[in-house]
Amino acid sequence: FMKADEAIVVSPVVSIKSAPGAENSKDLFILHEGTKVRLLDSVGSWLNIELSDGRQGWIMSENVENI
Numbered sequence: 001f002m003k004a005d006e007a008i009v010v011s012p013v014v015s016i017k018s019a020p021g022a023e024n025s026k027d028l029f030i031l032h033e034g035t036k037v038r039l040l041d042s043v044g045s046w047l048n049i050e051l052s053d054g055r056q057g058w059i060m061s062e063n064v065e066n067i
Contacts, residue, residue, distance in 0.1 A: 010065045037051060
């Protein structure tokens, strides 16, 4: 079983955070439904993602779906 490293945003609008967890992180940018991302790492229910333009951040796993 290989974990797919590509995922797609399934929530209409999602804030991407600078770190996993809401407390010590700030909003970096916003992603919209249908955006394709690459999964780099996970911590609990948070996923570290990378966009095609190289930007990185953290998203809650419920907001993305593996493709």
